[in-house]
Amino acid sequence: MVQGYETVIGLEVHLQLNTRSKAFCADDASFGGAPNTRVSAISLGHPGTLPMPNRAHVAYAVRLGLALGCHINLVSTFDRKNYFYADLPKGYQITQDKQPICSGGALDIRIGSGVRKVRIHHIHIEEDAGKSIHDQLPDASLIDLNRAGVPLLEIVTEPDLRSAEEVDAFMSAMRRLARYLDISDGNMEQGSMRCDVNVSVRRRGQHTYGTRCEIKNLNSMRFARRAIEYEAGRQIALVESGQVVEQNTLHFDPQTGTTSPLRSKEEAHDYRYFPDPDLPPLVLDTAFIESIRSQMPPLPEEVYRRFTEEYGLSNYDAALLAEEKSVALYFIELCQHTPHTKAAANLVINKLLPWRDENQADLHSFPIGLPALTELLQLIADNQISNSAAYQRLWPALLVEPGQSPAALAQSMDLLQTSDAEFIIALIDQVLAAHPGKVSEFRKGKKGLQGFFMGELMRLSQGKADPKTATAMLLQKLQAL
């Protein structure tokens, strides 16, 4: 990219919600289904039908708004966005143009070790269109209206993002938040999260924004990255050669990796928004909002901060454990039983998460329960068992007999370490007696041999000597030689 330019990006993120029924009628809103089986007179746009908003749709909007620190507007209104397309049966989409349900707010994103605040302009309620199938028939398109009317939230950001990397971080944070809030799976591949990207460029230090282009309907982060990078490059080249960027709606072609205008200016969409006469304003009372606030789950950012600040985990481990709510909550529960948070983090990351991925199961159904895990961590912390004996020998045995107490099992397997002085001194004497040559080298000043003696000692003890005590006692003995 040419030096001296800055890319300015704003997003419109569409989140498809996991309510049971659709936004304005009672059709099944879940993903899939045989074509046109989740439709009714309302979603088909038949004359004489009336829409009625879904309480859960409204509640989800409030939940997301509260999580992002938005102002929740007690009065919001519904508008019609008019355009003709075969998968839009009514000829308009119900949306909120003038008075959206949430205004303001921000989402924190992590870039490297820093945090950036991306301001939210507003969140509004709207409904999805149906699905067009273009590749089934050579001369016609097929329309499946199962998705028509499925509830969406559109999150519109301020132009606060500066790179494809930041867009990626924003989308990941939004998906994580949606999952924590249990309002959407945020799955871009299945289309439950999509984004339109507004891109402009300006010279560094310039305060006004350049003319922006909107890239529509990006349904994967990989495409979004490529589209943004290509488009920024295209605009910079135009400016560099003295031309102007024309405001346009663009389509990104993943095959060629290029953007191209969707429609020329003369045909530019004129959506003729106007208040929907079928829908009176949406009026919320504070009790409704407060009841949602009182049931808010912990949020990913809070969890991440708790893991780094309170539990002392590395940024990497904290991010890994905070990625999913169920894992985060399990880990928090574990840490309520043990003070050894870092060892607990390693245990969950190295032993439990692989099991969960393999078995597609919740961590709470892991065969070894929380009390036994807590006990195991305590045994290690107390130097009663070495880390390697704990995970290489005791752990497999525990998996076979998950009901056993780790201490009892370690005892019966003869894995417990000892700091018994007589036992250790006997071992030291044995080691020194077996290697007279090394002992005399040590006396002549080859101090590095201490490690060799220690290794021999641990081998002889079969891992049962407490290394801390043994090191101290060995050192004492060697110094006295």
Added chain:
Amino acid sequence: MQIDEALIFRLEQLTRLELDDAERQELLHDLNHILELVEQMNSLDTTDVAPLAYVNAASTPLRNDVVGPQATPEQALRDAPRAADNCFKVPKVIDL
């Protein structure tokens, strides 16, 4: 604001309606009359009046999030001019 023929053509295109000359003149006349009415209303002082989006009920009722009766594909497609594979069949237009 004055409605002229160019705007009528544009509206025809946006609404996918095809008018003949007589209809076009009639609509031009009607719409300009409507605008005159609006102009008159614009002369009122509404400084302290909140914008009104809806004239009737105070607020919308809300539905509980429950799945209700749905149409079968046969019912859904009964009035469709063309159908195939339980889908509505439409001219191929690729525009996103």
